[in-house]
Amino acid sequence: KAGVTQTPRYLIKTRGQQVTLSCSPISGHRSVSWYQQTPGQGLQFLFEYFSETQRNKGNFPGRFSGRQFSNSRSEMNVSTLELGDSALYLCASSFSGKGYEQYFGPGTRLTVT
């Protein structure tokens, strides 16, 4: 069974631009979660989608948004990029999210200059 895939793997953007990251979960998984990982703040939860609905949301500004499609693939968007948005963005999928383990993708490394 194929694992979680994320595209692109690396991205360089300029401050003020917007970016869209994509995540394809493991086949059959309906929950997709997004995390931001930085050296200073560690692993921070962004949001979780389940069956195309946002089920949980972390404490991030409205510039960060996401969505999930009917095939469970998910995208996250960051508008008006700031230097502090430079991070590794990780996507994780699970069967239902209710106590089931999450499986992570390799991440997208975003650098904002």
Next chain:
Amino acid sequence: GDSVTQMEGPVTLSEEAFLTINCTYTATGYPSLFWYVQYPGEGLQLLLKATKADDKGSNKGFEATYRKETTSFHLEKGSVQVSDSAVYFCALSDNSGNTPLVFGKGTRLSVIA
């Protein structure tokens, strides 16, 4: 709310040394507990899990026992290798699906030959 506390790193060990990474949690109810590992430049990988008290999760020589009386889930390995050098994260799920996975801050392990 629920929380996970891990021992601060970094931890540096010689090859074949015994490893313990402490993890304690605070949760209402009966959470599921996980250890994840992140190798350099990669996403997180599920290392092991336990879903109820006294369960022992094990994988690749690593073990952790769900101790409800001490609210702990310490990670152990009898003989570490250089290839075990990574960041280890303890996490819990309240099994409701209403809240995201809660992660500890991670413990960096370096094993030297």
